[in-house]
Amino acid sequence: MKISSIFNLNKSQAELDFVDIDPTEDTPLFLDPFFLSKKQDDWSINATLTLRNFFQRLINLIREGSESEAKELFDYLHEPNSTCLGLSTDNPQGKGIGNQDTDKIYDSLLRSRAIQTGLIQDIEDNILFVENFGKDKLSDMTTNIITKYLLLYTQNQCRLHNIVLTPNIPSPFFWNAHDNEWQTEYTDMLIINQQKILLVPKGVVSYSKAYTPDKYYNQFVLEFLQNEHLRLQTTLVQRRNNGTQFVTKKSLKAEVPLSKEFLRQFTQEHPEVLETFKNSTDVESLTNLEIDNFNIQQIVQRLITSLQQIPSGAEHASDFHNIIIGILEILFYPHLINPKKEREIHEGRKRIDITFDNAAKKGIFYRLPETHHIPCPYLYVECKNYSRDITNPELDQIAGRFSFQRGKVGLVVCRSIENLNLFINRCKDTYRDDRGLIIPLVDNDLILLLQNHNELNQNFMDSFLSDRIRDIIMG
Structure with a gap:
């Protein structure tokens, strides 16, 4: 039974940012450090920096002749069962790094001229030059080293989907790049049948077929x-x-x-x-259909029907908020990833409904910073289940949450806007005053985008948003 079923999320893989694993078996996907190094979202950049810090520390110790200290670092690279990714066929404990494998890999590294001569510079180079080293072991090493980022991601996703975390649980060990050491901490963890579970962003997994x-x-x-x-x-x-x-x-x-x-x-x-x-060599994020098998048209129709049945008003704001998360996940993946709910800014004085990390390598979310020079490391989303139109105070509230560091692009998602031209003009005023770009989307817009959704060709979505943005910044 998958995570979505265990916690009754009523969501398909297409509506979820994480890989919807079955905790009782492994899913044959991998964390590929080469792929991570090619991605430009904050989560992937920080994970890559941590990987490089660990591996450089290991290389330095080997070259200095500090073999016992290097071996001690390596001893933490066991097979992680928490992500349920890999090659096992039964319970998630199959072909990863066992103790004997760890010793073999370390001995290969120690003897390798590739290490001594500087041929190996990045952790993924091991798969090319070191004996006893394949994609499963590379993925396991990567998972261990970046466990802290997976833990934070899991906590955010559980809060996004109202999945209960168990407090005060010792985490798996992770590499702390600041302190140059392995650490663990007592924290909130996802526990299923007494097993610690770490969720993994679907946008960063692969079949590890590019860097081989x-x-x-x-x-x-x-x-x-x-x-x-x-x-x-x-x-x-x-x-x-x-x-x-x-x-x-x-x-x-x-x-x-x-x-x-x-x-x-x-x-x-x-x-x-x-x-x-x-x-x-480049790697693209897997499509939803490459990760799981489902009928996207059935999912789209279900979402459209559910959206139309949600009444407007404060009583149903949570239902509206929840369905919008799934719709935006379908429409914007893999350009926008890692959604977080009700993120606090200004020391908690203000809240943003949802934030996405901008991971776009093409399309409108790539062009906003690159062509239009509008900072957009994150995209902010405000969900308003109002029975009335949004007015200037709400726009001012959203614009007040922008900054150069956090980004100056946001979506306002609401049920309807009686006078869209007037609202666009208000968004123009906000943009001309250099207070940020606010893009409105209403139910009918979302329905149109869903009806024309194509995972393999996102031209319709890109053209739709480009036209609306052009009305705001060029009108």
Whole structure:
């Protein structure tokens, strides 16, 4: 039974920001540090900095000859059962890092010339050059190191969906980059059947197929060697009937078969090829349908029907708030991630209904800061289940919550606006006064966006928002 069912959330994977795991079995997804390093949202950046801090500390100790201290750091990298991600087929305790595996990996690192010579710079490089190291072990190491961020994320998601946390529970160990040590703390945790559970953002998991020895070897190393053999006119060069020359990858594989030892030797001689591999390889967030199997049209119709049935007014504000979270998750993923509810600012004097982290690599939420120069590290959402129109005081209240550091873009989601042109003009005034960009969305807008939703092509949503924003900032 998945998290959504255990806690009666009545939400599909598409309406949730976290991977909707079944705590009794592992889901074959992975935390990939290379993927994390490519993402630009705050959560991923902080997690990546922590990973790099740990690994640099480990490398420094190995190079200094402080083997016992390095081994002590490594001893905390056990298999984490709390995320229920990985390759197990039964209970979540299968092919991760056990004690024997930890010793093997550490011994491989200790002996590796890749460490001593500086070939390995990032934790994900281990998968290319170190023996006994695969994507499952890399994911387990990553999970252990960034457990603190997963813990904070889990707490936020549970509060967002009103899932009860158990107080005063010792957390799993996590790496503290500030203190350069492993730590644990007593805190609120999600406990299911006496098992500590950490939720993982669906936007940061992958199948770990991008940064692999096979891809590096086949698409970068062999292609480099093909060009070298052509340049040097070696015996591997063949001619077609029309006189053009070529070198087959098959002939190269026979001469230099794939092994981590070969990749180490090659990369020592040609580090620029690894650099090209890193710079040209990108990873996209998985779609909801890649994570879970469901009928998105049925979900969309259910949301539209539920939205239309919620009465306006304070009594039903919570129901409206809850359904809007799911709708925005469907519409804006993977551009906006990590929603948080009722975030306090100004030392608790003001509250924002929902905040999303801006993780956009394209589309309108990418263009707002890049093209329009409007700061947007976060997007603020205010849900107003009013039976009347929103007026200037509400707009002033929302604008007062913007700042350069937090961002100056927000959505006002409400049931209807009788005079939309007048409201747009009020948003124009706010924008012209340099108090931020406020974008209104009403029920009919959300229904239209849901009806035209396509996970693989978000052009309709992007065009709709672009037109509304253009009315505000260009009108």
